[in-house]
Amino acid sequence: xxxxxxxxxxxxxxxxxxxxxxxxxxxxxxxxxxxxxxxxxxxxxxxxxxxxxxxxxxxxxxxxxxxxxxxxxxxxxxxxxxxxxxxxxxxxxxxxxxxxxxxxxxxxxxxxxxxxxxxxxxxxxxxxxxxxxxxxxxxxxxxxxxxxxxxxxxxxxxxxxxxxxxxxxxxxxxxxxxxxxxxxxxxxxxxxxxxxxxxxxxxxxxxxxxxxxxxxxxxxxxxxxxxxxxxxxxxxxxxxxxxxxxxxxxxxxxxxxxxxxxxxxxx
Numbered sequence: 001x002x003x004x005x006x007x008x009x010x011x012x013x014x015x016x017x018x019x020x021x022x023x024x025x026x027x028x029x030x031x032x033x034x035x036x037x038x039x040x041x042x043x044x045x046x047x048x049x050x051x052x053x054x055x056x057x058x059x060x061x062x063x064x065x066x067x068x069x070x071x072x073x074x075x076x077x078x079x080x081x082x083x084x085x086x087x088x089x090x091x092x093x094x095x096x097x098x099x100x101x102x103x104x105x106x107x108x109x110x111x112x113x114x115x116x117x118x119x120x121x122x123x124x125x126x127x128x129x130x131x132x133x134x135x136x137x138x139x140x141x142x143x144x145x146x147x148x149x150x151x152x153x154x155x156x157x158x159x160x161x162x163x164x165x166x167x168x169x170x171x172x173x174x175x176x177x178x179x180x181x182x183x184x185x186x187x188x189x190x191x192x193x194x195x196x197x198x199x200x201x202x203x204x205x206x207x208x209x210x211x212x213x214x215x216x217x218x219x220x221x222x223x224x225x226x227x228x229x230x231x232x233x234x235x236x237x238x239x240x241x242x243x244x245x246x247x248x249x250x251x252x253x254x255x256x257x258x259x260x261x262x263x264x265x266x267x
Contacts, residue, residue: 022041022042022043022045022074023042023071024040024041024042024067024070024071024074025040025041025042026038026039026040026041027039027040027041027081029081029083029112029115029116029119030115030119031111031112031115032111032115037083037084037087037088037112037115038083038084038087039081039082039083039084039116040055040062040066040067040070040081040082040084041070041079041080041081041082042070042071042073042074042079042080043074043079043080043125044074044075044077044078044079046077047125048079048125048126048127049124049125049126049127050077050078050079050125050126050127051077051078051079051126051127051129051130051131051151051254051258051259052078052079052081052117052120052121052126052127052129052130052131053073053078053079053080053081053130053131053132053133053254053258054081054082054083054113054116054117054120054130054131054132054133054150055069055070055073055080055081055082055132055133055134055138056082056083056085056113056132056133056134056135056137056138056139056141056142057082057084057085057134057135057137057138058135058136058137058138058214058217059136059137061084061086062082062084063219064218064219065216065217065218065219066082066135068218068219069082069133069135069216070082072247073133076251076254077255077259078131078254078258079120079123079125079126081116081119081120083112083113083115083116085098085109085112085113086098088108088112097109098137102137102140102141102144102159105144105167109141110141110144110145113132113141113145117130117149129151129257129258129259130149130150130151130258131150131151131152131153131154131254131257131258132145132146132150132152132153132154133153133154133156133250134154134155134156134158135156135157135158135214135216135217136156136157136158136213136214137158138156138158139155139156139157139158139159140155140158140159140161141158142154142155142156142158143155143158143159143160143161143164143167143168143174143192144161144167146167146168146171146172146174147167147168147169147170147171147172150172151172151173151257151258152172152173152174152175152253152254152256152257152258153171153172153173153174153175154174154175154176154177154250154253154254155174155175155176155177155192156176156177156178156216156246157177157178157179157182157184157185157188157213157214157215158176158185158188159185159188160188160191160192160195164191164192164195165195165198165199168195168196168199168201169199171196171199171201172201172257173201173202173203173253173256173257174192174196174201174202174203174204174205175203175204175205175249175250175253175254176189176192176193176203176204176205176206177205177206177208177216177242177246177249177250178205178206178207178208179207179208179211179212179213179215179242180207180208180209180210180211181209181210181211181212182211182212182213183212183213184213185213189205189206189207190207192205193205202257204249204253206245206246206249208242208245208246211242215242215243215246216243216246216247
């Protein structure tokens with residue numbers, strides 16, 4: 001895990017101009033089993049209560065870009081918490097187990113996300129509104145979770161399964177962002193749009209032309225030796241025009257469905 005920079009491109013980000021937030025902090029998240037998993041938490045500067053956003057990381061674990069996403073969402077007014085889904089059993093074992101969970105819709109990763117959600121909602125500084133956002137692998141998780149007790153979901157270049165219509169029946173509102181030159185997600189935006197229209201799920205899905213995979217990341221993804229391969233094979237790119245627009249759409253969408261004038265009463 002890289003050191004989070006003291007100054008990042010997020011300092012000038014769009015959609016997060018509501019004030020400062022606490023720097024992303026490493027925390028321990030309790031599980032029902034009595035175990036704990038690590039996570040990253042950031043809070044808005046105001047006392048709250050705040051809506052919750054569960055942030056699901058990419059396959060490269062919690063790196064500088066993932067911490068920057070947590071920071072951005074906190075500065076947009078949300079308690080943002082990212083559980084580390086690769087913290088049980090070693091990186092390779094956890095990666096395989098997490099992808100198996102994503103494909104099946106159940107498993108340890110989903111249990112850890114649910115425990116994180118309940119931990120956040122039990123805090124005195126949160127409302128009862130909760131959203132989920134994910135990137136790449138995490139985008140697939142966000143889509144799978146959209147029908148499991150969330151108020152809004154943001155899917156960013158995440159896999160859309162063939163049985164999406166069944167999975168997304170009774171789903172919460174969904175905002176999705178995809179890159180037109182993302183070789184790993186060809187046609188995913190259109191597939192998601194078609195399903196959401198058929199199911200009458202409120203949504204905002206957009207595919208950005210001349211844009212590849214991982215375009216919302218502010219820092220290079222993956223080990224340095226793999227970046228050229230990722231660019232050639234997956235079409236991993238940045239896009240300084242698409243990213244601000246996508247973030248504005250995400251925060252506007254979350255504002256619509258997660259902010260409430262009647263926060264849950266807590267002691």
